[in-house]
Amino acid sequence: MCRPNTLYSLLLLLLTGLPAHAQEVIQPGDALNQPQPPAAKASGYIVQFVKGTSQGERAMAAAQAGAILRYNYASTEAIAVTVPGEDALNSLKRNPSVTGIAADYIVEPSIVRPARGKGFGGRRGVEEAPPTPSGKSTTQQVSYEVQRVGMPANDSNGDGIGIAVVDSGIDFKHPDLAPAANSAGTSFNAVAPGSSCQDDGGHGTHVAGLIAALDNDTGIIGVAPASTLYCVKVLDGNLTGTDSQLMAGLDWVIQNHARVKPPIRVVNMSLGRPLDKGETLDNSPLRPLVQALYKAGVVVVASAGNDPDVEITQVVPAGFPEVLAVASTTADSGIRTCPLIGDMSLGPVSADTASGYTTDGAGVAIAAPGEERTDIVSLGLFGCVGLQYGTLSTTLNTGGVSRKLVPSLYEARGTSFSAPLVTGVVARVMQKQLVPATLDPGEVEGIRAWLKANASRKDAAPLDHPWAGAIYDYTFDGVREGIAQAPR
Ligand SMILES: [Ca+2]
Ligand SMILES: [Ca+2]
Structure with missing residues (x-):
């Protein structure tokens, strides 16, 4: 986890009056902390x-x-x-x-939390729209993140594929989302069994939109807009969960995946925690549940995590070999107008650059955008700074979209938002039957192999971050796994 120094927190505080697109500011000297044992x-x-x-x-x-x-x-x-x-x-x-x-x-979502408990301010509602790809007539915004992994098409949109979003819930009132009903049998609240699965933290709603925001005339469009989302709530309104709650959520999926229509064939977990001392991937009580899903041919996609100081083999659930772990990159190139102290690169941050926060390591299945871009610009008394932009998706209680989880709350950056893009891609691979549906581990491994074989810029991306070593600690694992690509 990355915790900012005092100067950095002060900058965040002062930024409240900036336009909504001026987001997280990074300056040289923001050291990343050492990994800590889980609470x-x-x-x-x-x-x-x-x-x-x-x-x-x-x-x-x-x-x-x-x-x-x-x-x-x-x-x-x-x-x-x-x-x-x-x-x-x-x-x-x-x-x-x-x-x-x-x-x-305690398990937490894989969102970069710049200043725990402190919001950013900023304006409500819909943010500036990224350009619409030429030839596509729509009033929807089309995020750079979804463009990068591949816009959905008529016969490649996740239709008929059920996806469990194991998270803080989903906003059932959002006009751009149509999850399976918020009722017993098609949703589950592990935090308070028997209660509503309605999201009150915003994280699950943002994740849900990246996977399956509807193809209509509002909001954005997800990677797999015709897939069916199932709400499984394991994080509370403060975005905190526990192993026992996560296990209860996975238990529900195992008991119900084949019963619901359409069946649940993909599970998205944009969350995790480091292993404790003496704890191993083998003796973690989470493991038997992940293995049960694997045996049933249910693909489990997990965020790699946001600590560049550790390997994914030191975190769960991403470290389990049954899981498809996803690392984070930038979706689009930023601009650069000035020299940044401490950064000798002088160049902009290109699309497909490894996110400074991403956990990496042997076992990462694939990369996908977990942030939009970084601009390096001169900002008045702050001097030359990096402005980091989150992912654009559905936002709790607004009916619209933004780069924040909820208005006035932190920017949506992190491997939390890489994983759902890959979840949407997996749904489209399944829909198009590009891997035989065997409903056993062979199918999961077939999909893992398909993702690797069809990745964009394999062996080139993720690109090195220009701030590597100067501002970010950097633990490149030697494998440039490429950016996930959905079938057309
Ligand atoms: Ca839409
Ligand atoms: Ca790698």
Whole structure:
């Protein structure tokens, strides 16, 4: 996670009066912090049992130990509990059916949070429109991000493909989104089971629009506008979740993916957390659920994360080999009018440049834009600065689109927004049956191979960031996996 210094926070504060398109300002000397171990929910634990332990036996074990049962999963031999004290925890540890007890770690969306809890200001509603591609007559805005991975076409739009958006919910009132109904059976709130899946954090709505904003005369258009989104809420209104909530969301998908119409064949997770000390990809309680989806041929797309100091093998869920992990690039080229102190490159930031924040590493499946562009311009008393623009998508409670999650909240930049573009691409590969539908791991691996083989600028992109080493730490993994491309 990148945490700004004081000068940087001050700049953000002063920026409130700037036009809406003048977004995040980066100056030389903004050091990136070292990775930190994940936080955990107080008194929250995930208890794993030997294979074959029934839900009833697990509930009994919790009750006998004096632990409060929070989740009792159907797809994996585990429960999530709150323990009132050490005695309950020790009692569970002594239970011969218990194979492991893990802390209930906090998971967060993969959005770059410049100043935690502080907003940017800025004007409400619709922002300036990117140019409409020639020959296309529409009153919709067409984002650079969707253009870069490939505009949808009549027979390449995700039609018939169900996609679970495992996130903060979806804005069901948004006129540019048409997810499956916000009711039991076609949506699930893991944060408060039985409650509405309506988004109140904005992140899930922004992700949903990148995947499937409708092809109509308003807002934007998503990569797969005819696909069907299923809302699975695992992050609360503050965009915070836990492993146990994420597991509950994935559990719902496993139990329901084949039952709903159209079936859920892709899962988008624009979230994650670093592994804790002593925790491995193998012993993470999230793993059996991801493996169950993999076995069923459901493609799980995850954001690589926004910490360039770590490898994706140090984060979950992106590090799981069953997952398609997505790194971030710029969608479009910026302009440059002045020299930036500390940056010797003197050139603009080109399209397809590796985002300074992106996590990389062996195992990244593909890259896609997680930000629009960076302009390097002279800005009055701030001198020469980099202005970083987020992705354009549907915005909570506005009916419109912006580069922010909600009005007056932070810019939508991060691998959070790379993943949904790839999710839309996967839906179109499935729709066009470019990989045999086997409903087993072979299909997932076929799609992974298809994405790699059809990537744009493979072995060239992501390009090196011109600020690499000067402003950003940079951990190039040696693989230029290219930018995801949807079939036409
Ligand atoms: Ca639209
Ligand atoms: Ca790479």
